[in-house]
Amino acid sequence: MAQHVEDRHGRENLSLSGRPVGTDCPFCRIVEGTAPARVLREWVDALAIVPRGGGVTAGHVLVLPKTHVPDIAADPSVSAATMRCTAELAAEVGDCNVITSRGAAATQTVPHLHVHLVPRTRGDGILLPWTAEDGGGRPGRGRRPWTARPLNPGASGPPR
Numbered sequence: 001m002a003q004h005v006e007d008r009h010g011r012e013n014l015s016l017s018g019r020p021v022g023t024d025c026p027f028c029r030i031v032e033g034t035a036p037a038r039v040l041r042e043w044v045d046a047l048a049i050v051p052r053g054g055g056v057t058a059g060h061v062l063v064l065p066k067t068h069v070p071d072i073a074a075d076p077s078v079s080a081a082t083m084r085c086t087a088e089l090a091a092e093v094g095d096c097n098v099i100t101s102r103g104a105a106a107t108q109t110v111p112h113l114h115v116h117l118v119p120r121t122r123g124d125g126i127l128l129p130w131t132a133e134d135g136g137g138r139p140g141r142g143r144r145p146w147t148a149r150p151l152n153p154g155a156s157g158p159p160r
């Protein structure tokens with residue numbers, strides 16, 4: 001059962017998990033203002049903060065929704081709003097990586113959606129850890145967890 005709580009501005013937040021927002025989530029505590037963070041920008045629905053430890057490059061930020069959402073797949077509307085805010089920042093920094101993770105196997109460490117914006121410069125030495133030792137990234141290797149579907153399954157053949 002979902003519960004309604006108010007954030008630090010008195011607005012009502014809905015916890016999708018049914019627990020009060022922020023009881024055990026470090027990012028909810030930041031949103032509530034009960035945990036420290038360097039907030040770089042605030043939108044109605046999201047915050048941009050400096051990662052603990054300062055990040056991997058100068059300008060590395062985390063963009064997180066003010067509503068507790070465990071990951072990118074939990075609530076597409078919240079994810080889209082968070083990505084909109086990230087895109088605004090990306091337009092200001094130039095070359096960058098925009099990365100979010102879902103689940104422990106994908107290296108997600110805080111179960112509250114967050115998007116890393118990592119400004120990049122040529123030769124900065126930051127390597128993405130996406131090399132597959134067993135060739136899983138090559139065509140024909142590995143298994144895709146989804147099946148491609150037509151966008152309009154009722155349509156067949158070219159338009160008339």
Ligand SMILES: [Zn+2]
Pocket residue numbers: 022025026027028029067068069111112
């Ligand atoms: Zn949270």
